[in-house]
Amino acid sequence: DSGVTQTPKHLITATGQRVTLRCSPRSGDLSVYWYQQSLDQGLQFLIQYYNGEERAKGNILERFSAQQFPDLHSELNLSSLELGDSALYFCASSGAAGGAQETQYFGPGTRLLVL
Amino acid sequence: GENVEQHPSTLSVQEGDSAVIKCTYSDSASNYFPWYKQELGKGPQLIIDIRSNVGEKKDQRIAVTLNKTAKHFSLHITETQPEDSAVYFCAARPNDGGFKTIFGAGTRLFVKA
Numbered sequence: 001d002s003g004v005t006q007t008p009k010h011l012i013t014a015t016g017q018r019v020t021l022r023c024s025p026r027s028g029d030l031s032v033y034w035y036q037q038s039l040d041q042g043l044q045f046l047i048q049y050y051n052g053e054e055r056a057k058g059n060i061l062e063r064f065s066a067q068q069f070p071d072l073h074s075e076l077n078l079s080s081l082e083l084g085d086s087a088l089y090f091c092a093s094s095g096a097a098g099g100a101q102e103t104q105y106f107g108p109g110t111r112l113l114v115l
Numbered sequence: 116g117e118n119v120e121q122h123p124s125t126l127s128v129q130e131g132d133s134a135v136i137k138c139t140y141s142d143s144a145s146n147y148f149p150w151y152k153q154e155l156g157k158g159p160q161l162i163i164d165i166r167s168n169v170g171e172k173k174d175q176r177i178a179v180t181l182n183k184t185a186k187h188f189s190l191h192i193t194e195t196q197p198e199d200s201a202v203y204f205c206a207a208r209p210n211d212g213g214f215k216t217i218f219g220a221g222t223r224l225f226v227k228a
Contacts, residue, residue, distance in 0.1 A: 002158065033216075043159070043204060043218040056215050090158050103149065104216065106158035 003027065004093050004107035012113045018079040021110045025072055025093030031055070032074040033094070033104060034066055038087035049074055081114045088112075117142045119207050121219025129227050134195050136222045138205035139187040147208040148188050150179060153221075154201045162203075163190070195226045 003026035013019055025032050034046040045058035049068035060066075063081075068074040078085060088111050092104040118141040128134050140148075146167035151159035165172045165179045165188065172179050176195075181188040192199055205219040 002160065004158075042220045043206075045215050045217070048215075058215050092158075103161055103164060106151070106160065108158050 002105040004105055006091050006107040006110050010111050014115055017081050021076040021089050023074045023091030029093035031094045032068055033092040034076050035090040036087050083114050086114045117209050117217045119217045119219045121205050125223045127225040128195050134192045136190045136203055138219050140207040142209040145207040145209050149206050150190050151204045152201045197226050197228050200226045
């Protein structure tokens with residue numbers, strides 16, 4: 001158990017809908033990262049937050065957004081969903097400094113299925 | 116942009132044999148290289164990592180080597196066991212002031228009993 005929690009575990013929705021994925025980092029970690037894992041794309045970095053502020057952006061679509069709240073949990077919002085958004089979404093967290101060489105600990109993921 | 120290539124995509128070994136997975140990275144400024152193991156239905160779990168000031172690191176049956184000149188790094192698992200069967204990902208963190216981690220495509224390892 002990494003100490004990172006994600007809810008829900010599974011999510012089934014329809015095209016055009018909007019969903020929110022939630023992540024709670026390990027106790028004491030200030031950085032949260034979001035990744036998308038699909039069969040044909042592997043693990044793709046989406047976005048990182050550190051202590052409430054956006055720190056790095058990867059291949060995140062404009063239909064997707066994220067935020068980190070004062071209690072350090074984070075939410076990833078996916079809107080106008082398309083079939084191709086079906087994937088596993090992972091959250092990871094790392095330590096206090098948010099430095100480039102810090103170990104990231106992954107949560108169990110949310111499996112999203114768009115029908 | 117930054118890229119990490121990982122080979123092979125699938126690896127099958129007999130229990131007790133060694134397994135080697137190789138990765139190359141494109142950004143010469145990368146300075147942190149973690150390896151993750153992902154079992155079915157679970158998130159990736161860090162198994163070992165190496166920083167750019169070190170050429171080799173070992174932890175029991177697992178070792179990682181780094182060749183900065185050639186921009187490649189490898190994972191070595193000795194005395195493989197059936198529970199080592201999983202997907203393994205290498206990754207590289209560019210030292211560009213950002214915090215993106217670039218992952219390889221993964222290697223599915225099968226250890227036959």
